[in-house]
Amino acid sequence: MIGGGQLARMMIPAAIELGVDLRVLAEAEGMSAALAADRVGDYTDVETVLAFAREVDVITFDHEHVPQAVLRALVDAGVPVHPGPEPLAVAQDKILMRERLSELGLPVPDWARVETPAELDAFIADHGGAAVVKTPRGGYDGKGVRVVRSAAEVSEWFATIAEGGLAGALLVEELVDFRRELAQLVARRPSGEIAAWPVVETLQVGGVCSEVIAPAPHSAGKVADVSADIAFAVAEGLGVTGVLAVELFETTDDRVLVNELAMRPHNSGHWSMDGSTTGQFEQHLRAVLDLPLGGTGTHADWSVMVNILGGPAEGTLAARYPSALAGHPTVKIHNYGKDPRPGRKVGHVTAVGDDLDDVVYEARAAAAVFQD
Amino acid sequence: MIGGGQLARMMIPAAIELGVDLRVLAEAEGMSAALAADRVGDYTDVETVLAFAREVDVITFDHEHVPQAVLRALVDAGVPVHPGPEPLAVAQDKILMRERLSELGLPVPDWARVETPAELDAFIADHGGAAVVKTPRGGYDGKGVRVVRSAAEVSEWFATIAEGGLAGALLVEELVDFRRELAQLVARRPSGEIAAWPVVETLQVGGVCSEVIAPAPHSAGKVADVSADIAFAVAEGLGVTGVLAVELFETTDDRVLVNELAMRPHNSGHWSMDGSTTGQFEQHLRAVLDLPLGGTGTHADWSVMVNILGGPAEGTLAARYPSALAGHPTVKIHNYGKDPRPGRKVGHVTAVGDDLDDVVYEARAAAAVFQD
Structure with missing residues (x-):
C-alpha cells in the first residue's frame, strides 16, 4: 500500500486476520500506519516506488495522489496495480471525471471547463447567479472548492492559470439544490x-x-x-x-x-x-x-x-x-x-x-x- | 505482551483501533505476532523480561508459562503485571487450582493429590473404577491428562515423581459424567x-x-x-x-x-x-x-x-x-x-x-x- 495514513492503518487489522502480509510505503516516519511501514519514501519518485513494488505482489493506495508517470512505470514493470492508472486518472482530475461520467451517461450537475473569468461569469449568469468552482487537481476535504457569485472571487486561481498552473482550466458546476x-x-x-x-x-x-x-x-x-x-x-x-x-x-x-x-x-x-x-x-x-x-x-x-x-x-x-x-x-x-x-x-x-x-x-x- | 503466538497476534488489531502501543516479547522470530514483536527472547530469563518491561507500562501474557520467579521480579521492580503472580500461580498448578477453588466453595469434581500408586488406586476404587489423572503443571490441549482404571497406566509419571519431578504429586479427579x-x-x-x-x-x-x-x-x-x-x-x-x-x-x-x-x-x-x-x-x-x-x-x-x-x-x-x-x-x-x-x-x-x-x-x- 502506498501511503501511510489512517486508511493504511485501518487496513492492518484486516490484513492480519486474513493472513495477508501488508507492507506500507509511508510518506514519513511515525505516521498512522507506522506498524506496517516497510519503508519510508517519496511516492512521486519512480525508483522509490519501483523498489518497493519489487517486494510485493500487488500495489494499492491509501490516497489518489501517485503521479500517472509512476503508475505507468509500475504497470510497465508488470506490477499489478489496483486501482489502475486509467481509473485513477479520472479520480485525480475533476474535469476528466466530469467528462467521463458524462460520456457514461451518468447524472451529474451541469458543468463546464473554464479557462477565463469571462467563461466563468457566463456560466454563473446561466445558472442563477452562483456556481461552484473547483481546481481540477489536489483538492480534498473542502480545499480547492469555492462557491462564488463572480469570477472575481477566484481571481488568484485564474492568475495561477495565467502563469501556466492548474492544468490551464477550472471546473465550474451548477450549485445543486x-x-x-x-x-x-x-x-x-x-x-x-x-x-x-x-x-x-x-x-x-x-x-x-x-x-x-x-x-x-x-x-x-x-x-x-x-x-x-x-x-x-x-x-x-x-x-x-x-x-x-x-x-x-x-x-x-x-x-x-x-x-x-x-x-x-x-x-x-x-x-x-x-x-x-x-x-x-x-x-x-x-x-x-x-x-x-x-x-x-x-x-x-x-x-x-x-x-x-x-x-x-x-x-x-x-x-x-x-x-x-x-x-x-x-x-x-x-x-x-x-x-x-x-x-x-x-x-x-x-x-x-x-x-x-x-x-x-x-x-x-x-x-x-x-x-x- | 509476553508470548508471540496467535493470541498476541489477534491482540494487534484491537490495539491498533484503540491506539494502544502493543509490544510483544516473542519466543522466536517469525511467530504469529511477529508484526508487533518488539524483541525476541526467553521469557524464563529474569533479565530479558525486566529489560522488556522497562519499555512498557503494563505487562500481560499470551500464555501462563512465565515462571513465578520472573513474575515476582517484575512486581518487585514496580511493573504492573496483569494477571498478577498470585492468580497465575493458580493457573500454573492444577493441584493449587483445585485447592483454591475448593476453599472458595466452588463446585469442582471430587479430587485428590496423590503421591503414590496406592493412593491413586484407592481413589479409583472409591470412584467407580476409573478416574482422570493430570500432571499438575505443563499440560495443555489434552497433554498431561489421562483417563485411567489403574495406577499402572501412569506408572511413568510416578517414576518421574520418584526421581524428584512433577512437583512430587499428581492430581486425580473423578470421571465426571x-x-x-x-x-x-x-x-x-x-x-x-x-x-x-x-x-x-x-x-x-x-x-x-x-x-x-x-x-x-x-x-x-x-x-x-x-x-x-x-x-x-x-x-x-x-x-x-x-x-x-x-x-x-x-x-x-x-x-x-x-x-x-x-x-x-x-x-x-x-x-x-x-x-x-x-x-x-x-x-x-x-x-x-x-x-x-x-x-x-x-x-x-x-x-x-x-x-x-x-x-x-x-x-x-x-x-x-x-x-x-x-x-x-x-x-x-x-x-x-x-x-x-x-x-x-x-x-x-x-x-x-x-x-x-x-x-x-x-x-x-x-x-x-x-x-x-
Missing part, C-alpha cells in the same frame, strides 16, 4: 465481481465529513437502487478495482447526481468496520487481491459514524478513554494515532443498533467526549 | 469492574477445542446464571485481571462443575471478535489497562466458531481462499500466519446469524475447505 448528501460504496475485483454496501447519508461540516448514517434514512427502494446502479456503472465504466466511493447529491426534486469519486476506502465507509459483515478495509484487500468478496449485510438496523475532528485542545485521545468508555460501553472507538490538531481527522467512533435516535445520540455523545 | 462442556469468559479490571459474555458450549476432539457455540444452546436461565456466578467468584476470589476463561462441565445430573481455568484470552472466546460488541482481545486490553470494559452483547442470536486444526496437507490456507471465500461470503476467516501441520491450530472461522442450524453448517463447511 440538494436535500442531503449520500455516498454509495462498492468494491470490484479485477475479474469483475462487484458488491455494494447500503447507500449512506453523509453530513459535511465546512467541506469535511462529520457524520455518516448507514443506511441513509428513507432510502429503501428508489434512492438505494439508483445509487447502487450509478456506482456499479462508474466502477464498471471506469474499470475501478478495490473500493470505490461515489459521493452523491439527493436533490430537492428527487434526482441523484454524482458529486465526487474516491477510489479507495473512504470516510463514508468507516461504519462498515463495526456495522457490516465485511468492513471496507477487508473488502478492499479481497478486491485488490482478486479474492471473492465478502457479504455486505449489516449487524443491526442502523450504524452511525462520527468523526473525531481535531481532538482535545490539550492531551491525547487516550486521556479521555476513562470517560468515553465508561459512558459509552457499546460505542467502538478508532484512534488513528495522530497528535490532536484543530480540524484534523484523528479518529472516529461508531455506534450500532436498531433505534436510530439512540444510535445517533450515542455516537455523537461519545465523539463529543474527545472534543473541547 | 457430563452432558457437555461449557466455557464462561469474563474480564476483570484491577479496580474491580467485571463483565461477562454469554456462557458458550465447547466441543473438544482429542482434548483440543474444535468448535464453540455462543451462547450455549438451552443455557438461558439457570445454566447461564450459575456459570456467570462461578466465573465472577473465581475472578474475584483469585484476584484475576484481564480475561478469565472458566471451563465447565454440565453434568448429567444438572450440576455445573469447574474443569480448568485460563487467565488470558481463550479459544472459547474467539467467537466474540465477530459476534460480540466487544471482542475478547479488545476487552483484555481494556481490562489490563484498567479502562472501562465494553459491552458484551451479541450481533445476532448465534455465533459459531470452528477451529482450523492442521490445515491443508499441502500448500497454505490462502491457497484455499478462492473456494472458501466464494462459498462462504459471510463467514469470517482468521489466519494465524502459521505453517500447516497436523493437529496445529492454524486458524479459525466464525459464522454469525439467527438460525443455529445454518450458522453451524456455514462455520463447519467453511472450516472444512481448509482441511484435507
Whole structure:
C-alpha cells in the first residue's frame, strides 16, 4: 500500500486476520500506519516506488495522489496495480471525471471547463447567479472548492492559470439544490465481481465529513437502487478495482447526481468496520487481491459514524478513554494515532443498533467526549 | 505482551483501533505476532523480561508459562503485571487450582493429590473404577491428562515423581459424567469492574477445542446464571485481571462443575471478535489497562466458531481462499500466519446469524475447505 495514513492503518487489522502480509510505503516516519511501514519514501519518485513494488505482489493506495508517470512505470514493470492508472486518472482530475461520467451517461450537475473569468461569469449568469468552482487537481476535504457569485472571487486561481498552473482550466458546476448528501460504496475485483454496501447519508461540516448514517434514512427502494446502479456503472465504466466511493447529491426534486469519486476506502465507509459483515478495509484487500468478496449485510438496523475532528485542545485521545468508555460501553472507538490538531481527522467512533435516535445520540455523545 | 503466538497476534488489531502501543516479547522470530514483536527472547530469563518491561507500562501474557520467579521480579521492580503472580500461580498448578477453588466453595469434581500408586488406586476404587489423572503443571490441549482404571497406566509419571519431578504429586479427579462442556469468559479490571459474555458450549476432539457455540444452546436461565456466578467468584476470589476463561462441565445430573481455568484470552472466546460488541482481545486490553470494559452483547442470536486444526496437507490456507471465500461470503476467516501441520491450530472461522442450524453448517463447511 502506498501511503501511510489512517486508511493504511485501518487496513492492518484486516490484513492480519486474513493472513495477508501488508507492507506500507509511508510518506514519513511515525505516521498512522507506522506498524506496517516497510519503508519510508517519496511516492512521486519512480525508483522509490519501483523498489518497493519489487517486494510485493500487488500495489494499492491509501490516497489518489501517485503521479500517472509512476503508475505507468509500475504497470510497465508488470506490477499489478489496483486501482489502475486509467481509473485513477479520472479520480485525480475533476474535469476528466466530469467528462467521463458524462460520456457514461451518468447524472451529474451541469458543468463546464473554464479557462477565463469571462467563461466563468457566463456560466454563473446561466445558472442563477452562483456556481461552484473547483481546481481540477489536489483538492480534498473542502480545499480547492469555492462557491462564488463572480469570477472575481477566484481571481488568484485564474492568475495561477495565467502563469501556466492548474492544468490551464477550472471546473465550474451548477450549485445543486440538494436535500442531503449520500455516498454509495462498492468494491470490484479485477475479474469483475462487484458488491455494494447500503447507500449512506453523509453530513459535511465546512467541506469535511462529520457524520455518516448507514443506511441513509428513507432510502429503501428508489434512492438505494439508483445509487447502487450509478456506482456499479462508474466502477464498471471506469474499470475501478478495490473500493470505490461515489459521493452523491439527493436533490430537492428527487434526482441523484454524482458529486465526487474516491477510489479507495473512504470516510463514508468507516461504519462498515463495526456495522457490516465485511468492513471496507477487508473488502478492499479481497478486491485488490482478486479474492471473492465478502457479504455486505449489516449487524443491526442502523450504524452511525462520527468523526473525531481535531481532538482535545490539550492531551491525547487516550486521556479521555476513562470517560468515553465508561459512558459509552457499546460505542467502538478508532484512534488513528495522530497528535490532536484543530480540524484534523484523528479518529472516529461508531455506534450500532436498531433505534436510530439512540444510535445517533450515542455516537455523537461519545465523539463529543474527545472534543473541547 | 509476553508470548508471540496467535493470541498476541489477534491482540494487534484491537490495539491498533484503540491506539494502544502493543509490544510483544516473542519466543522466536517469525511467530504469529511477529508484526508487533518488539524483541525476541526467553521469557524464563529474569533479565530479558525486566529489560522488556522497562519499555512498557503494563505487562500481560499470551500464555501462563512465565515462571513465578520472573513474575515476582517484575512486581518487585514496580511493573504492573496483569494477571498478577498470585492468580497465575493458580493457573500454573492444577493441584493449587483445585485447592483454591475448593476453599472458595466452588463446585469442582471430587479430587485428590496423590503421591503414590496406592493412593491413586484407592481413589479409583472409591470412584467407580476409573478416574482422570493430570500432571499438575505443563499440560495443555489434552497433554498431561489421562483417563485411567489403574495406577499402572501412569506408572511413568510416578517414576518421574520418584526421581524428584512433577512437583512430587499428581492430581486425580473423578470421571465426571457430563452432558457437555461449557466455557464462561469474563474480564476483570484491577479496580474491580467485571463483565461477562454469554456462557458458550465447547466441543473438544482429542482434548483440543474444535468448535464453540455462543451462547450455549438451552443455557438461558439457570445454566447461564450459575456459570456467570462461578466465573465472577473465581475472578474475584483469585484476584484475576484481564480475561478469565472458566471451563465447565454440565453434568448429567444438572450440576455445573469447574474443569480448568485460563487467565488470558481463550479459544472459547474467539467467537466474540465477530459476534460480540466487544471482542475478547479488545476487552483484555481494556481490562489490563484498567479502562472501562465494553459491552458484551451479541450481533445476532448465534455465533459459531470452528477451529482450523492442521490445515491443508499441502500448500497454505490462502491457497484455499478462492473456494472458501466464494462459498462462504459471510463467514469470517482468521489466519494465524502459521505453517500447516497436523493437529496445529492454524486458524479459525466464525459464522454469525439467527438460525443455529445454518450458522453451524456455514462455520463447519467453511472450516472444512481448509482441511484435507
